[in-house]
Amino acid sequence: MARNSLVWIALISSAPAFAANCATCSQAPQKIEIPGISSVADATQALNPRRNPRELLPLFYENFIVNCSVSRYHERGGEQGGSAGHKLIYIKGACRVPNGRRSEIQVCPARAADRTDRNAGVTLSVDKQFKNTRFIATDGIDTMFGWNVAADESLTREKIDRTVDRIVASGASRGIELHEEAMANFAKRTQEYEAQYRKPFTRERFVAETGIGTNYAISFARSSECTFVPISKSELEKAVAQANALNSDYANDRKIYQWNGIADNCTHFTDNLMAGIGIGHEYRTSNTKLGKLKHLGTLARFRDPEVRIPVRSLVQEAERITARVPNPDDLFADRKLREHYANWGTLPQRPGGLVGNVAFHSNDNEVFLQGSASSSLSPVTKYFRNWDNALAKLLKTPHATSLETNLETFVTQVSAMESQGQSWSRFAARNPKLNNRVHEALYNRYWAELQREKIASLSRLRVLRGEMTVDEYRGRARH
Numbered sequence: 274m275a276r277n278s279l280v281w282i283a284l285i286s287s288a289p290a291f292a293a294n295c296a297t298c299s300q301a302p303q304k305i306e307i308p309g310i311s312s313v314a315d316a317t318q319a320l321n322p323r324r325n326p327r328e329l330l331p332l333f334y335e336n337f338i339v340n341c342s343v344s345r346y347h348e349r350g351g352e353q354g355g356s357a358g359h360k361l362i363y364i365k366g367a368c369r370v371p372n373g374r375r376s377e378i379q380v381c382p383a384r385a386a387d388r389t390d391r392n393a394g395v396t397l398s399v400d401k402q403f404k405n406t407r408f409i410a411t412d413g414i415d416t417m418f419g420w421n422v423a424a425d426e427s428l429t430r431e432k433i434d435r436t437v438d439r440i441v442a443s444g445a446s447r448g449i450e451l452h453e454e455a456m457a458n459f460a461k462r463t464q465e466y467e468a469q470y471r472k473p474f475t476r477e478r479f480v481a482e483t484g485i486g487t488n489y490a491i492s493f494a495r496s497s498e499c500t501f502v503p504i505s506k507s508e509l510e511k512a513v514a515q516a517n518a519l520n521s522d523y524a525n526d527r528k529i530y531q532w533n534g535i536a537d538n539c540t541h542f543t544d545n546l547m548a549g550i551g552i553g554h555e556y557r558t559s560n561t562k563l564g565k566l567k568h569l570g571t572l573a574r575f576r577d578p579e580v581r582i583p584v585r586s587l588v589q590e591a592e593r594i595t596a597r598v599p600n601p602d603d604l605f606a607d608r609k610l611r612e613h614y615a616n617w618g619t620l621p622q623r624p625g626g627l628v629g630n631v632a633f634h635s636n637d638n639e640v641f642l643q644g645s646a647s648s649s650l651s652p653v654t655k656y657f658r659n660w661d662n663a664l665a666k667l668l669k670t671p672h673a674t675s676l677e678t679n680l681e682t683f684v685t686q687v688s689a690m691e692s693q694g695q696s697w698s699r700f701a702a703r704n705p706k707l708n709n710r711v712h713e714a715l716y717n718r719y720w721a722e723l724q725r726e727k728i729a730s731l732s733r734l735r736v737l738r739g740e741m742t743v744d745e746y747r748g749r750a751r752h
Contacts, residue, residue: 515549594626
């Protein structure tokens with residue numbers, strides 16, 4: 274595995290094996306399940322209490338999204354899941370609404386302690402079993418990946434049962450109704466469970482049990498490739514509103530949710546949620562026979578933009594967020610970019626936007642086998658682009674995987690813009706047709722934001738390099 278791979282995953286993970294395996298020098302990266310060692314956080318410095326890597330990303334970015342494409346599900350002695358795998362999303366800064374409608378979320382109430390708590394967020398995951406909600410919402414990124422079980426521990430049925438207990442106790446699975454096939458499986462499982470444990474088996478527990486490795490505790494059953502997307506408070510609010518809107522008809526019993534692998538799947542949901550904050554496109558979904566036929570028609574012609582597949586979606590998002598940040602002149606000379614910024618107040622590409630992966634829990638896993646995932650429903654579409662190769666290339670790109678390289682690249686870009694003497698007056702003189710007050714205000718706002726973000730990125734780099742303490746950074750951030 275590349276030395277600079279997965280830096281951001283280690284920065285936000287509890288990674289229980291991290292300290293134990295990094296007590297000795299630079300050989301640690303070969304030993305840990307969730308690597309996080311790079312040129313910016315080598316093993317000899319990783320235990321420095323001034324800048325614990327596990328705290329840094331939530332410290333640097335109060336709100337963020339982790340969007341993951343995961344491999345197929347394969348339980349020992351059981352059937353494999355769908356070949357395309359699964360997709361789910363974590364929103365830091367969003368919380369479940371206490372006693373709200375099914376899976377309803379809100380911006381977390383303002384509590385200072387939550388600002389740098391990586392678990393002050395929710396995971397949203399679509400499940401084809403569900404009838405009165407599109408997705409289930411569970412609390413915390415540790416729950417999302419199953420970080421309650423250390424990478425160097427064995428994974429047993431007992432540990433999975435304890436994880437299920439926590440989901441049931443949280444109320445995340447309460448009130449979710451299931452389709453007929455799932456109810457038949459629930460009836461069968463009820464007989465097995467009550468015969469074995471001599472106590473009642475509830476639908477809430479069935480929803481939690483069947484969600485292991487799909488809706489939460491992903492690493493128990495799958496490997497993951499994920500994007501890390503820092504977001505503003507405004508984008509957080511839009512993401513929460515978009516998630517609730519995409520689920521409103523089902524949570525309010527106006528419609529029955531009908532999952533469909535071609536026309537309305539997990540990737541449609543995550544893509545459409547991200548489109549709600551201006552990253553990527555919104556894709557149509559359909560539960561009607563005619564709508565499904567239209568989707569199949571595009572697939573048959575090998576033109577399948579509406580047929581969303583996890584790996585392909587992840588690559589497209591990763592390329593957007595890690596792309597070069599345009600200078601103000603380029604932004605305003607490009608009509609589409611200019612209009613996007615005017616409409617959304619931000620661009621998809623941003624400093625801190627990263628891609629990485631999280632390993633399958635392979636150590637003494639008594640329950641699951643490692644699965645794979647396909648990037649295409651049709652082999653022919655790979656002739657247009659091989660998405661697996663594109664992902665592999667991204668995971669070898671330093672500025673897309675290393676936080677330090679990412680921030681250094683951004684700072685260098687903005688410094689180059691400054692040396693070129695970027696200004697509205699100069700741009701307007703060369704582009705008189707664009708010279709108006711609206712464009713001038715947008716140009717100056719964008720340029721000011723780039724310069725503010727450069728200053729913030731320089732502070733983050735100082736923390737990463739051990740030149741500034743976490744407490745010093747917190748003090749500067751407050752001001």
